[in-house]
Structures are given as structure tokens and as C-alpha cells.
Amino acid sequence: MEALKKLANQTVIYGLSSVVGRLLNYLLVPLYTRIFIPSEYGIVTEFYAYISILSVILMYGMETTYFRFVNNDNKDNSTFPTAMFSIFTSSVLFLLLIILFKDSISSAIGYPDKEEYIIIFGLILSIDAITTIPFAKLRQENKAFHFAIIKLINIGTNIFFNIFFLVICPYLEKKGYDLSYVYDRNLGILYIFISNLISTGITFLLLIPEFLRVDFKFSYSLWKKMLRYGFPLLLVGMAGMVNETFDRLMIKYLIVDQASAMVQLGIYGACYKIAILMTIFTQTFRFAAEPFFFAEYKNKSPEILYGLVTKYFVIIGCLIFLLVMLYFDIVKLFIGKAYYDGLDIVPILLFANLFLGIYYNLSVWYKVKNKTGYGAVISIIGALLTLLLNFILIPLLGYYGAAITTFVCYLVMTIISYVWGQRIYPVKYDLISIVVYMVAAYVIYFISDALKDLLGYSSSVMYYVNTLLLIVYIALIVLKEKITLRKKFFL
Secondary structure, three states, X not given: OHHHHHHHHHHHHHHHHHXXXXXXXXXXXXXXXXXXXXXXXXHHHHHHHHHHHHHHHHHOOHHHHHHHHHOOOOOOOOHHHHHHHHHHHHHHHHHHXXXXXXXXXXXXXXXXXXXXXXXXXXXXXXXXXXXXXXXXXXXXXXXXXXXXXXXXXHHHHHHHHHHHHHHHHHHHHHOOOOOOOOOOHHHOOHHHHHHXXXXXXXXXXXXXXXXXXXXXXXXXXXXXXXXXXXXXXHHHHHHHHHHHHHXXXXXXXXXXXXXXXXXXXXXXXXXXXXXXXXXXXXXXXXXXXXXXXXXXXXXXXXXXXXXXXXXXXXXXXXXHHHHHHHOHHXXXXXXXXXXXXXXXXHHHHHHHHHHHHHXXXXXXXXXXXXXXXXXXXXXXXXXXXXXXXXXXXXXXXXXXXXHHHHHXXXXXXXXXXXXXXXXXXXXXXXXXXXXXXXXXXXXXXXXXXXXXXXXXOOHHHXXXXXXXXXXXXXXXXXXXXXXXXXXXHHX
């Protein structure tokens, strides 16, 4: 239980930067969805989908590889400089290629004469990749507070410049101020990308001390080992990004009514943001859990601990699902009314991301046993399923088909990982409790939805009803977990 408390504390600190930071960043969504029409926000959604996919390629599994080798083969302290040199070199080469072929790239993705988009995103991707290893170093050294401060500065800077360019400058211009030297209203959504680039550059500057604290000891032999270990993780990451973001790109091309394609993409992207609480929880947990899992593997009976972590992850994930769905009338206000047509996909996406988090938990077996090839196979299966179902469902159901595909993909990946993992590295998962908590969460949501629709309860009455339902769910957890949950995990 001491190990669980350590993981919980680390998750809270990482969560400070990710949860608080992303919630602040999340406040940009109502700004975007009220300033830009769905077709314009669709462009933002599309470009950040490209970033998600390309960032995995630029990292080629080196982040997880760093954790693996720094914990086992770091006798000469060469792991960090070796990983850093590799990422820095490949990122610079990538940026040079982006600059050389910016015209061809912009035309190929349907944005001719928008070369500035390509250059800005090339810079963002390259700098982000370079900063990933220093951030991993902070995590590995348990410098969660330092990590959190830099992340919060990054997010705060991004928010500030978004507000400056999209709110303050237009306001001052209307008041008659000459802002031609810093502002051009015709740039529109480009200011979202410029704000991101500025915050990314500041983050890089803040991490420079991490580069300087380490002697340069590049090891060619270690680098080859790291590449061999990381290549399957690249396949895992690529397939994972297909699962997570490729639907945004496919919506643009598979919607039958092409005139509405960017509108549907914008609506899908905005409604996906409502599931952000589950995404934030999954991401912050992953930040803390990955180095934690590797460190605990050296201890006695780590598989028991892994099982407990997964159960508690599901409990918190189900609570997040209920918090979003039981108070949905409030949550939905974060996006503009022009995007409300897509609200029905939110519960699907919440559960989809919950299963993604469970999959992260289950993936411990192939990482600690150095069998990353299995992870690659699972992710490739998920990617193929994603492509197949999206090709079938998007033309029939639009973005609703993309949401269903996301859920089915993560569910299948979770099942496969569990079955294979139990054969190679058995972990004692409390499957009965996990299923009970997930089914109970959906049943409570279903009851709430039925009461509102069938009995016509007003929103004000439903707040009281839903709060009572949430208390019932928490009581179920307390009764089932008894003293253990309250005294040894949360306290």
C-alpha cells in the first residue's frame, strides 16, 4: 500500500500540471467554438490530428525506451545523452525536410498557399520532440513538482497568447488602436498555431538547464539497443495514433456530403473535447504509472500491485464518467450551441477513453518482460480495426460512426492484451469488481437519462436526483471496498 500511496501522490502532482493546466486550456474551447464556425474549427482539429501522428514518428518509442534503459543499463550515465542526441538529430532533419517541401505538403493535404501552417507545425513538432526526453528525465528522477511547473508555464503561456490575439487585439482594434505591427485580423485560426509555437519555444528555454546538467557520453552500442527496443514501440505508437486521431482525418474524406465534411469534423472535434476529463485522467495516470511500473517490477510480487492499481483506476474513471454525464447540462456549455448536434457521442467517447486507460494498465506485461513486439501487434490490430470500421461507418453514420469505432477499437485491444498478458505474465486483476463498477456506472447514467426523458423532470430537479444517484454509486464503492479504499489508498 505504500507503493500505491507513492503512485497516488505522483499522479496528483502530475495531475496538477495536466488536470489544472488542461482545464485552463480547456477554457479555450468555448472561446474557439464561439469565435470560429464549425468548418474553421474543423481545420484546427485536422492539423492537431497531424501533430499527434507525426509526434509519435519523431519520438520512435524513445521516451519509454529511456525509462527502460535508465533503470537497468545506466552505469555510465550515458542513457540520457544518447537518447537526447538521437532525438535532437532526427528532429532537426525532420524540420529541414518540412522547410524544403512545404509547398508540396500544403498542396497534398488540401491547403495550397498555406505554407506558413506547415512551417509553424514543423517547428512545434520538432521542439516538442526535443523536449520530451528532458521531461522524461524529470519524471524518472521523481521531480514531479519541477515537471508540473514547466508544464503549467507552457499551458499558461499558450492561453495568454490565445486570449491576446483572439480577444484583446480585436477589442483594442475596434477601439481605434493601431495594432498593425502585432496583429492582422485576416490570420484568424493561424493565431491558435502561433500561440502554440510561442509556448513551445518558452518550454524549450526552461528545459535548457536539464541539457547542461548532464555530461555528453553518447554510446553507439547503447543507441543500437535502444533503437531495437524502441522500434516495436514506434509501431505501437503509430497504431495508437491511428486509433486516437485518424478518425479526424478520415471524416474529412469519407463523409458522403463533402459540403458538410469540415462542419462535421469541427463538431466532432469540439464534442470530443467534452470527454477531456477522462482523457486528462488517463494521461496523468500514464505519466506517473510508466516509471512506477518499471521501478516496482524489481520488488516482490509486483503483479499483485498492478492488479490493485487497475481496479482503482477503473473506480476513478467511472466516477469521472458519472460526473460528466450526470451534470451534462452544465458541462455542455463549454462548447458553442452550433456544436450541440454532436453531444450524443460524448458518453461513447468517455467509455472509449476509459478502456484506453485500462489498456495502458494492462500493457505493463509486455513492457516489463521486454516483449514490446506483442504491444505492436495489439496496436496494429486496433489500427486495422479502426480503419476498417471507419471506412464502413463514417459514410453511413458520419462522426457518430467514428465515435463507435473508437469505442470498439479500445475494447478489443483491452481484451486481447488481457488474454495474452495472462499467458505470459499473469496479473491478479479483480475482474468481477471491475465489471461491476463499469456496469453500475452505466446503469446509473441510464436511470438518470430515463428519468429526465420519460418523466420530464426539469434540469434543476435533475441536479438533485443526479447528486443522489452519484452518492448511491459512491456508497457502492465504499461498501464493496470497505476500509481498504478509504484508509489505505485515499488517506
